[in-house]
Amino acid sequence: MSKEKERAAYILKALAAMYPDAHCELNHSGPFQLLIATILSAQTTDAHVNKVTPALFALAGDPAALAALAPETVENAIRSIGLYRNKAKNIMAACAMLARDFAGQVPQTRAELLRLPGVGRKTANVVLSVAFHQPALAVDTHVLRVAGRLELTAAAAPDKAEQDLMALWPPEAWIDAHHRLIWHGRRCCKARRPLCPQCRCRPYCRYEGLLFQARET
Numbered sequence: 001m002s003k004e005k006e007r008a009a010y011i012l013k014a015l016a017a018m019y020p021d022a023h024c025e026l027n028h029s030g031p032f033q034l035l036i037a038t039i040l041s042a043q044t045t046d047a048h049v050n051k052v053t054p055a056l057f058a059l060a061g062d063p064a065a066l067a068a069l070a071p072e073t074v075e076n077a078i079r080s081i082g083l084y085r086n087k088a089k090n091i092m093a094a095c096a097m098l099a100r101d102f103a104g105q106v107p108q109t110r111a112e113l114l115r116l117p118g119v120g121r122k123t124a125n126v127v128l129s130v131a132f133h134q135p136a137l138a139v140d141t142h143v144l145r146v147a148g149r150l151e152l153t154a155a156a157a158p159d160k161a162e163q164d165l166m167a168l169w170p171p172e173a174w175i176d177a178h179h180r181l182i183w184h185g186r187r188c189c190k191a192r193r194p195l196c197p198q199c200r201c202r203p204y205c206r207y208e209g210l211l212f213q214a215r216e217t
Contacts, residue, residue, distance in 0.1 A: 007204060008168035011150055014200035015180040018188070022179035024130045026050065031106035031131035032098075033057060036066075036091050038126045039118040044081050052078050063098035066091065090118025108132050121159060129178065135171035137162055137178045142185025149189060149207040 001009075015022075025046040028034040033053065041049045056077040060066035066074070074088040081087060094116040098104055106127065107113055113124040125138035139147075139158040143165075147153045153164035169177055188195045189207075196202060 005168055008152060011152065011201050011204055012169060012173060012177055012180070015184055016176070018200055019180045019183040022176065022183040024126070024179065027053065031127060032063060034131050035094070035106050035116075035119075035123070035127050038123045039091055039094065040078060040081055040087055042087070042123075043083065048081060052081055060095075063095035063104050067093075067095035067099055087118065093117035094119065106131065108134070110136075121162070125162075125178075129175045133175070135174045137166055137174040139165070140182065143178065143181045145191060146181045146185045146189045149194075150201055150204055151206050 024034075026034060026037040026041060027050045028037050036056070037049050037053050040053070056066075056074070059073065059077060060069055069092070071088060071092065074092055075084055078084045078088060097116055098106065101115075102112070108128070110121075110124045110128060113119050113127060114121070122138045122140055125136040128134040129136040129138065137143075139162045144153075144156075144158055144161055147161055147165060152168060153161040155161040155164055165177065166174060184199075184201075185191075188199050194207065196205070196207075199205065
């Protein structure tokens with residue numbers, strides 16, 4: 001095993017100790033609800049999405065029913081979420097495609113998921129890993145920030161960072177790695193005021209090292 005992979009394995013072990021129960025925090029029942037919730041979560045917290053999806057799913061429980069709603073009805077249900085008009089348009093179009101092209105079922109391949117309006121690689125990876133338990137590693141802002149600080153990747157682009165991270169860990173570790181990196185970013189390795197004293201990854205953290213250097217100068 002290379003030194004880079006040994007280091008990455010240590011970091012993943014440290015994160016596992018900190019977050020043994022890490023999981024997707026979008027409330028959902030089944031692949032369809034997860035897909036819609038993940039589309040809505042772009043530039044919005046999971047907690048905020050969880051506040052609006054119960055009312056939305058009460059209006060429509062399947063793709064055909066949601067696609068048949070009036071646009072204003074969908075917009076009103078998710079109005080408190082940022083970019084709600086564009087997201088309403090995307091989820092309605094995605095539901096129409098699901099009903100028309102996929103017999104109302106969420107597809108289980110990345111290529112098919114990426115055909116759906118509002119679905120990018122991150123959303124596709126979330127659905128593949130959480131709903132269908134397929135090895136995938138979704139990279140959001142939390143994952144990108146934490147992975148950069150821990151020098152697991154130097155990439156600024158999520159797609160490149162995803163490839164770097166997948167090369168460090170075996171496929172069976174990708175799903176847990178994704179959840180634990182997200183939890184670490186939300187709970188400890190925050191963007192502005194990270195809680196470094198609580199972090200078990202400090203020996204391998206570039207951010208902690210820069211803070212130390214700043215205190216010494």
